[in-house]
Amino acid sequence: MKIHEIREIIKLIDQSSINEFKLETEGAKVTLRKSSGTETVVVTQPVVQAQVAAPAAPVQAAAPAAVQAAPVAVEAPKAAASAPALDDANLxxxxxxxxxxxxxxxxxxxxxxxxxxxxxxxxxxxxxxxxxxxxxxxxxxxxxxxxxxxxxxxxxxxxxxxxxxxxxx
Structure with missing residues (x-):
């Protein structure tokens, strides 16, 4: 999962009324929780086995295990209050x-x-x-x-x- 995809998810969650969001895709896990005006993002990548099944496998195997276990925390401010509604019921x-x-x-x-x-x-x-x-x-x-x-x-x-x-x- 790429960082720009995580940022897009954060924006969507920030604008919604959802308090918690979990996503598992291609072995990666993303958990978003809203609390006291911030979101916490935790991204977990699976540990890659040292198998050579595709040309991209050696690049993935070279990633340090400490990075995969470390959670990533991102804070984003709450969105401003939505625009006040007009009183005209005929609209x-x-x-x-x-x-x-x-x-x-x-x-x-x-x-x-x-x-x-x-x-x-x-x-x-x-x-x-x-x-x-x-x-x-x-x-x-x-x-x-x-x-x-x-x-x-x-x-x-x-x-x-x-x-x-x-x-x-």
């Missing part, structure tokens, strides 16, 4: 259908799909949510005017999290 919320990363534009440097004040129809793409390297286009679901964008570009979002407020027509 439609466009919500994220999955956990992932919110992108307001089709690619970096391009203008966002929509901004506050823009008119949309039900099939208008308003953003992208990336999950597991898949870019999922999110449609407006209703016709109306975008009143507020509730998340920032590149922010991690949860399943069911409100992304936009729309004043229906």
């Amino acid at each position: 439609h919320k466009i919500v994220s259908p999955m956990v992932g990363t919110f992108y307001s534009a089709p690619e970096p440097g391009k203008p966002p799909y929509v901004q506050a004040g823009d008119k949309v129809n039900a099939s208008k793409v308003v953003c992208i949510v990336e999950a597991m390297k898949l870019f999922n286009e999110i449609e407006a679901e209703v016709s109306g005017e975008i009143v507020k964008v509730l998340v920032e570009d590149g922010q991690l979002v949860e399943y069911g999290q409100a992304l936009f407020l729309v004043k229906p027509e």
Whole structure:
């Protein structure tokens, strides 16, 4: 398991309400626990036997055993409180259908799909949510005017999290 993969998992856990997360993959074990504003990450690698089954085996066997047994602790600050909800009950919320990363534009440097004040129809793409390297286009679901964008570009979002407020027509 690579360090950037662990960092992505930490970001997702930090943005969620999950208090503990365990993952076992390819013999590696990752355990994440939230407590008092920090996450603790423990990564355990299996001890590699001195077998020569593939060309990569000698490289793995050269890793010191002390590194494999030492837990890695990473602390990350708690995310800021979510934006306050508007009182207007007549607004439609466009919500994220999955956990992932919110992108307001089709690619970096391009203008966002929509901004506050823009008119949309039900099939208008308003953003992208990336999950597991898949870019999922999110449609407006209703016709109306975008009143507020509730998340920032590149922010991690949860399943069911409100992304936009729309004043229906």
